[in-house]
Amino acid sequence: MNKIWLVIQREYLSRVQKKSFLLATLLTPLIFPSIMGIFLWISIGESENPSLQIIEVVDENNIFFIESSDQYAFSFSKISTDEGKQMVNNGDRFGFLYIPKIDLRNPSGITYYGEKNPSMNLISLLESALKRRIEEQRLFESGISPEAINAYRTKVSIQAITLDNSGEEKITDATVNYAIGFLAGIMIYMFIFIYGNQIMQGVIEEKSSRIIEILVSSIKPFQLMLGKIIGIGAVGLTQFLIWVVLIGGISSIVMGYFGLHMPQQQALELANPEIGQMIETQSNLKNILQVINGIDFVQLTLTFIFYFLGGYLLYGAFFAAVGAAVDAPSEAQQFMLPITIPLLVGYLGLFVFVLNDPNSNVSFWLSIIPFTSPIAMMGRVSYGVPIFDLLLSMSLLILGFFFSTWVAGKVYRIGILMHGSKVNYKTLWRWIITN
């Protein structure tokens, strides 16, 4: 035990004291908030000082009207198509929209001319404005008054509430759950790969520099392997915790600067612009706050740390075994498939099945089988998962860890002393089955 502790200490300190660790740990959290800061700065700058684009519109039907926005103004006239195109070419107009005489039941032939390729935003703005006008016109023609049309226009948003056994009601929002599951799953996936690779590099270093023979004359190979895995895992955990604190802190400062006072968790989610956008467009701030209050963060954090470490330990042993089987990092590629495939299945399963339907059969199995559960279960946890499923999945992950370390230990023990011999899957299998 004492010796494992020595190995853990060495692996941990030798990595944490490196300049590259310090740099990666301090700079990475700066990247997300600064990207966000730049986006916010640009968007705020744009809305304060919009450069207005004028679009010339010719409507042969005399029924259309498009409301000008901060970005686009629409000028209606009766010029010819050639004249319109000329204006665009001269730079007098940003674009030219031509609406010929159309059949309202089957509108066609509407054309936009622009010097630049129009943005999706502009096209959908134009399309929805025209569509609404055509629909109104058709309703009007069938005898419904404009007042009635306006009166019937409604906006719907559904508020989801989950009931738990104690009868307590929680406001939930699938988007927030999706975001949390998505983030947690991806982080575990990346963590396993990044730190698993470090284990492998470390093993190869010890093997190729021949320290290994001295080491195994002082310590059992299994202890050495375990110490290395745990030590590097501790490095990862340290880095992760520093990131959480830094990203939270810096994001709060960035948000605060732009007058958006947000709680830390939310700032964290917004640190990923993609998710930030999803939340922004589909939900409002107050709702998000309520939703976040409804999430059991203690449970979420604890399960996250469990799967974070469990997944890492399970795969870490395999990475160590691969490192022991080869002489150089370039040879490691041939044995990576059995590690990459189940991880990828978990990763894709998270997006394709779990996040879309956390309670389906596929999602259940993905979150139970130890090789995919660390990633897939996080997708279910954020939506709330039956305690039985969670306990089953956790126990299987622990068993899976024992199994993987046992198998990897056998490969490791023999592999580290093998130099220059060609190793293939058949040899690996022989190592596993021999005593």
Added chain:
Amino acid sequence: MEILEIRNLTKKYGNQKALSDISLTIPKGGIFGLLGPNGAGKTTLIRIINQIIEGDSGEVFFNGVILQPKHISQIGYLPEERGLYKKMKVWDQLVYFARLKDMPASLAKERVSYWLKKMDISSWKDKRIDDLSKGMAQKVQFISTIIHEPELLILDEPFSGFDPLNAEIIKNEIIELKNKGITVVLSTHRMESVELLCDQIAMIHRSHKILEGRLSEIKQQFRPNSYEVILAGFSDSLPEKWDVQNINGNSVFSIPLGQDSPNSTLTKLMQYGEVVGFREILPTMEEIFIQQVKNHSYE
């Protein structure tokens, strides 16, 4: 009293025999030479003593008891293929190795400090290994082998990688350790260092032990019973079968004694001239080694 006793040790890798029924006794104190050509099974034997691998059958006794994991701290091992953590500082590295051999931290630091001073390399203690020259790194490596004050020291080709000056330093350290009562097992191809250092040897060839005993006795055993003769002045008239050579104006040749005693041979020789040299020819270890390997052709 023997520090190590090996009884009927056998080890196979697949169908390849690495050790066939090896029995050896290594006495306490002194330097024991473990000889044999490449691939003879020396490294396998050393690895079994270090408990890196296990034998298929047979037993190893350390100080009279079956070899156990706790004995690791009493054995120091310098493998032929050696290495250190390149990015780790000399000091940290040596303390780490000492502690892996169950030495308490405070004592480990004390010993590292002592050895760095003794080897005259205290000023490198905060240097990383990849900033050191190869010879410097070898010194650190040697210290790492003996830092935990083992009773038994196993050195596999300890002089490779050293320049003659540093090799001399290491040789003197080995002799000093021996004088302190530490048993040294020396595995090497350099027969001149075997002659110089070893008290006792064993030779392994193709997984079999083919020779074991005190160095002086083995040399006696393999002496060809020939004498080197030097006669004053060079003469062509000596019998041709002696293959006489002219060295510094003297006639030098070797003569096999056969059934004759040295004295009767000497009397005969006196007829041919003034005998200025008459000395028994003892085989070098190198000659014994080559002869033994050739004689034993195990398949």
